[in-house]
Each structure stands twice: as structure tokens, then as C-alpha cells.
Amino acid sequence: KGPDPDLVAIAERMATVKHKILVLSGKGGVGKSTFSAQLSFALAGMGLQVGLLDIDICGPSIPKMLGLEGQDIHQSSLGWSPIYLESNLGVMSVGFMLPHPDEAQFLKDVDWGELDYLVHISIAQYLLATGVDGAVVVTTPQEVALADVRKEISFCRKVGIRVLGVVENMSGLRQPLAGFRFVRPGDGADRAPELLALEGCAEVFAASRGGALGMCRDMHVPFLGKVPLDPQLCRAAEEGRSCFEDQRCAASAPAIREIVEKL
Numbered sequence: 022k023g024p025d026p027d028l029v030a031i032a033e034r035m036a037t038v039k040h041k042i043l044v045l046s047g048k049g050g051v052g053k054s055t056f057s058a059q060l061s062f063a064l065a066g067m068g069l070q071v072g073l074l075d076i077d078i079c080g081p082s083i084p085k086m087l088g089l090e091g092q093d094i095h096q097s098s099l100g101w102s103p104i105y106l107e108s109n110l111g112v113m114s115v116g117f118m119l120p121h122p123d124e125a126q127f128l129k130d131v132d133w134g135e136l137d138y139l140v141h142i143s144i145a146q147y148l149l150a151t152g153v154d155g156a157v158v159v160t161t162p163q164e165v166a167l168a169d170v171r172k173e174i175s176f177c178r179k180v181g182i183r184v185l186g187v188v189e190n191m192s193g194l195r196q197p198l199a200g201f202r203f204v205r206p207g208d209g210a211d212r213a214p215e216l217l218a219l220e221g222c223a224e225v226f227a228a229s230r231g232g233a234l235g236m237c238r239d240m241h242v243p244f245l246g247k248v249p250l251d252p253q254l255c256r257a258a259e260e261g262r263s264c265f266e267d268q269r270c271a272a273s274a275p276a277i278r279e280i281v282e283k284l
């Protein structure tokens with residue numbers, strides 16, 4: 022039996038993609054799609070060529086979140102064209118297509134062109150077969166979410182996916198009048214610098230055992246940072262307006278930038 026023709030076609034298409042990042046979460050609703058979109062905008066903002074692929078068949082929220090609901094996907098001789106939000110940011114989602122195509126089709130039939138980064142939401146059998154840089158795991162501070170993240174990290178280890186790190190989303194709410202600053206090691210604080218990372222934020226979810234940071238220490242995986250609840254971001258997503266440009270997501274954008282620098 023010869024090689025799987027899907028795999029051959031995917032490998033060919035993916036040959037022009039420099040980095041492939043998976044965004045995973047143990048649970049739904051913790052912000053996997055939101056973070057993926059923020060990450061994609063941040064990378065594109067750095068002048069990189071970025072693709073965002075949402076194959077979350079259980080509930081593709083990317084089209085609504087980015088104000089792209091009801092958009093038609095066009096086909097050219099090179100394949101399906103992603104929808105471009107910026108000249109260097111293309112988006113493809115199962116939500117654009119009925120009936121939903123499978124993962125292999127998304128990887129081999131979409132005309133991604135040359136990419137610096139492909140941000141891929143959820144687990145990816147075919148993508149794995151052609152090699153990924155690793156996975157970013159998104160969680161909230163609550164123990165119920167962290168318990169599932171531990172399982173997800175164990176799963177990644179079992180199948181050989183490198184865990185690039187964990188992001189704690191919805192980590193506090195910025196106080197409108199409080200100062201908001203990142204504290205780096207050496208700033209003279211006597212507490213651990215990570216604990217001060219979102220100074221000026223009120224805790225919303227009680228993180229009983231040190232939150233995501235504690236879990237990262239236990240499991241020996243990198244902690245990438247905390248992203249606060251961002252009311253502007255949430256409102257825009259509800260209304261189907263894209264709110265991922267830096268200037269409009271004032272509460273969460275600085276945190277995202279810090280995280281991108283660590284990837």
C-alpha cells in the first residue's frame with residue numbers, strides 16, 4: 022500500500038508554512054477561540070504572514086467573533102481562499118462551510134500561500150503527521166478548568182506534542198481606575214514576579230491552588246502569562262464585531278503581546 026494521498030497533499034501544502042501552533046484547552050468556553058484570534062492578530066501586527074484555522078466542529082465561534090458570519094468562501098485554481106482580515110491575516114473556519122469538510126481538506130485544499138504562522142484551533146491528527154511546533158493550552162484560573170488541562174497536557178505528552186506553555190485567560194478584571202502594569206523580575210518586588218503580573222486587576226475566579234502557574238510548576242511546563250477579562254473584547258464578540266486590534270482591546274492586548282514574545 023502506497024502513502025496516504027491526503028498526507029502527501031497536506032505535506033506539500035504545509036511545506037510553505039514555517040510555524041504551526043496548536044491552541045488547545047481542556048474545556049470549552051475558556052477562550053481558546055478568543056486567544057487564537059488575539060494571537061493571530063498579534064503575530065500579524067508584527068508584520069508576519071498568518072493563517073488562522075478553526076476546525077472546532079463542536080462550535081466554531083471564529084466567524085461570529087470576527088464579524089465574518091455568512092461570508093462565502095471562494096475557490097480558485099489553487100484551492101479555497103481564506104478570508105483575509107488584513108493583507109497578512111487569512112482566516113478559515115468550519116463555520117464558513119456547510120456541510121463541514123474534514124481536517125484533511127482544510128489542510129490540503131485551502132490556498133494558504135506562504136505563511137510564517139498557522140494558528141490551528143483544536144486537535145489535529147493530520148497536522149501532527151506533518152509536524153507542529155507545539156501547543157499552547159488555554160485555561161481559566163478555576164480548578165475545574167485546570168483539572169482538564171492536566172489531562173490535556175498528559176495527552177500531549179503521550180502523542181508527542183510539545184507543550185509550548187499554558188495561558189491563564191479571564192485572569193482577573195482590570196479595575197477601571199487602577200494602574201495596570203507588568204512587573205518584571207528585578208523590579209524590587211518581594212513577591213514572585215508572576216504573581217504581580219497583572220497588578221491592578223481584581224481577582225474574579227478564586228484560584229485555589231495557585232491557578233495555572235501552580236499547575237505549570239507541578240507539571241513542569243512553561244507558564245506563558247495571564248490575560249485579563251476584557252469587557253470590550255467580550256462585548257464585540259457578542260455583537261459580531263471584530264475587536265482584536267490593539268487599540269480596541271485595551272485590557273487584554275498588552276498581556277497578549279507579552280505572551281507572543283515568549284513563543
Ligand code: ADP
Binds near residue numbers: 052055258
Ligand atoms: P472556547 O473557544 O474555548 O470555547 P471562546 O473563545 O469562544 O471559548 O470564549 C468563550 C466566551 O468568553 C466568548 O463569549 C468570549 O467572547 C469570552 N471571552 C473569552 N476570553 C475573554 C477575555 N479575556 N475577556 C472577555 N471575554 C472573553
